Amino acid sequence: MPEDLDLVTFGQRLRHLRRARGMTLSDLGERVGRAPSQLSLLENGKREPKLSLLTSLAKALGASVEELLSKQPPTRRAQLEIAVEEAQRDPLYQSLGLPHLRVGKRVPNDVLEHIVALYEELRQRTAKPTATPEEARRANSELRQWMRERNNYFPEVEQAAQGVLDSIGYQGGALSQGLILSIVTHCGFTLRYVQDLPRSVRSVTDLKNRRLFLKRESLGMHTPRTVLLQTLGHFVLGHGQPRDFADFQRQRVEANYFAAAILIPESTAVPFLQDAKRRRDLSVEDLRDVYSVSYEMAAHRFTNLSTRHLDLVGHFIRNDETGIIYKAYENDGLIFPTDDTGAIEGQRMCRYWSGRQVFASPDRYSIYYQYTDKPNGTHWCVAHVDPSRERNFAITLGVPYKESRWFRGRETTNRARSACPTGECCLRPPAELAARWEGNVWPSARAHSHVLAALPPGTFPGVDDTDVYTFLERYAQE
Structure with missing residues (x-):
C-alpha cells in the first residue's frame, strides 16, 4: 500500500x-x-x-x-x-x-x-505573508537534508513521469517538440506563446480555461520546454497552493525533478549510464548531448539516478565566478560551508575547488577535470561553465577518489589541496600579502540589501497577482 x-x-x-x-x-x-x-x-x-x-x-x-x-x-x-x-x-x-x-x-x-x-x-x-531570510534558509537546509536522505531519488515522481511518457508513446532519445505538445494535450491543456508575460513569472496557467501561457525565450538556465514541463509537473503531481515557503520550495523541487525525468527518462537513461559505467566512460556531457538538455540538468539528473542505479555517491554544486553557492547537493560526505542555520546558499566555496578553478583555466568553456585533496579524503570533479545571459555559472559534479575510475577524465593531472571550510585555507589572505596591505585599504562593498529583506509576500513569493490577473483578463475574450 x-x-x-x-x-x-x-x-x-x-x-x-x-x-x-x-x-x-x-x-x-x-x-x-x-x-x-x-x-x-x-x-x-x-x-x-x-x-x-x-x-x-x-x-x-x-x-x-x-x-x-x-x-x-x-x-x-x-x-x-x-x-x-x-x-x-x-x-x-x-x-x-x-x-x-x-x-x-x-x-x-x-x-x-x-x-x-x-x-x-x-x-x-x-497566513504569515512573508518569511524572513533566516526562515527561508532554514527551510532550504531541511529540504537539502530530505533530499540527501532519499539519495535525491523520488520514485513517486519517476512513476508519474513514466506514466506520462507511456501515454504519448515515447520510444527513446531526446523528446521532440511534437511529443512535448502531446504531453500538454494529455494533461488537458492548450499552449499559447506570448510576448507580454508578466515579469514576475516564468509561466501562467489559466485553470478556468485550461490554457498555459509561455514565452519563446530562455529564462536564465531554463529553456521554454523546461519551464513548460516544470509547470505541468505541479498538476501531474497534484500540488495544491503552497502552505508556506517550505512547501513552496518542496513543490518546486518536485516539479523540477518531474521535468528532468521527462526530458531524461529513467527507462532509457539508466541503461545508457550503466553501459557507460561498464566501459568506464561515464560523462555528463554525453548525457547532455543524447537528450539535448542543459549541462546543469544533465549533471543534476545524474545525481537522481547514480546512487539508485549505479551504486555511486557524489555531489553537485552550482556557483558563480566569485564562488557564491546557489545550489548544492551531496551524499558522499563532502562538507559545504554553511551558516548557523545549516544553509549553504550564499556561502563562498573554496577558491581551490574545481568550480572556482574552471574560471581560471585556459578555456573556461571546456570541460575541466580536477582532483582535490580534502582533510576527509580526495574527490574527483568535473566542472563546466554553463553560460547564460545573466551571468556565468559553474556546474560541478564530483565523486570520492575511488569512484573516479568509472569516469571519463580520470587521467587528469590537475590537482589542488583544500582545507575549507573547517581549516586554514583561503578564507584569510596570505600572511605576507596581509602584512603589506592590512589597515591600508577601504573597499566599497557592493550592496547586498536582499540579505536584510523579508521574502516577497504572497502564496507564490514574488509573484505580482495584479499583473497576472490583468494579463489573463487581456486573453479572456479570445
Whole structure:
C-alpha cells in the first residue's frame, strides 16, 4: 500500500466507481465478502484498505488498482467534498467554532464552491505573508537534508513521469517538440506563446480555461520546454497552493525533478549510464548531448539516478565566478560551508575547488577535470561553465577518489589541496600579502540589501497577482 495514500481521495474514487456501476454498498459488499459498514468506512476515508481487499474491489468494479489509487479526485464534486473535509480539519477553521458540516447529496455544488473559496481567503489572510531570510534558509537546509536522505531519488515522481511518457508513446532519445505538445494535450491543456508575460513569472496557467501561457525565450538556465514541463509537473503531481515557503520550495523541487525525468527518462537513461559505467566512460556531457538538455540538468539528473542505479555517491554544486553557492547537493560526505542555520546558499566555496578553478583555466568553456585533496579524503570533479545571459555559472559534479575510475577524465593531472571550510585555507589572505596591505585599504562593498529583506509576500513569493490577473483578463475574450 502506498505510504502517501490519501484516504479521503481513495474513498471518493471508490464511491464514484461504485455508483457509476449502479451498485449499493450491499451489492459491492456481497462481491468482495465485506459488510456494507466496513465499505462505508473506506468511502468516508476512515479506514485504509488492505492490499487483498483493494485487489478484490478493483476486480468487482471492473477497474484497475491504479485507477482506485489515483491521487486525482474523480469529479469536481468529489474535489469540492474533499476540500471541504480537509478545511474542517484545519485548526484555523475549527477556531471559528462552527458545527461540523456533513456534506450530503442535497448540498449544491455552488454552496461547496463558496465554502472552499471563503476558507482559502481566510487561510491566505491569516497566513504569515512573508518569511524572513533566516526562515527561508532554514527551510532550504531541511529540504537539502530530505533530499540527501532519499539519495535525491523520488520514485513517486519517476512513476508519474513514466506514466506520462507511456501515454504519448515515447520510444527513446531526446523528446521532440511534437511529443512535448502531446504531453500538454494529455494533461488537458492548450499552449499559447506570448510576448507580454508578466515579469514576475516564468509561466501562467489559466485553470478556468485550461490554457498555459509561455514565452519563446530562455529564462536564465531554463529553456521554454523546461519551464513548460516544470509547470505541468505541479498538476501531474497534484500540488495544491503552497502552505508556506517550505512547501513552496518542496513543490518546486518536485516539479523540477518531474521535468528532468521527462526530458531524461529513467527507462532509457539508466541503461545508457550503466553501459557507460561498464566501459568506464561515464560523462555528463554525453548525457547532455543524447537528450539535448542543459549541462546543469544533465549533471543534476545524474545525481537522481547514480546512487539508485549505479551504486555511486557524489555531489553537485552550482556557483558563480566569485564562488557564491546557489545550489548544492551531496551524499558522499563532502562538507559545504554553511551558516548557523545549516544553509549553504550564499556561502563562498573554496577558491581551490574545481568550480572556482574552471574560471581560471585556459578555456573556461571546456570541460575541466580536477582532483582535490580534502582533510576527509580526495574527490574527483568535473566542472563546466554553463553560460547564460545573466551571468556565468559553474556546474560541478564530483565523486570520492575511488569512484573516479568509472569516469571519463580520470587521467587528469590537475590537482589542488583544500582545507575549507573547517581549516586554514583561503578564507584569510596570505600572511605576507596581509602584512603589506592590512589597515591600508577601504573597499566599497557592493550592496547586498536582499540579505536584510523579508521574502516577497504572497502564496507564490514574488509573484505580482495584479499583473497576472490583468494579463489573463487581456486573453479572456479570445
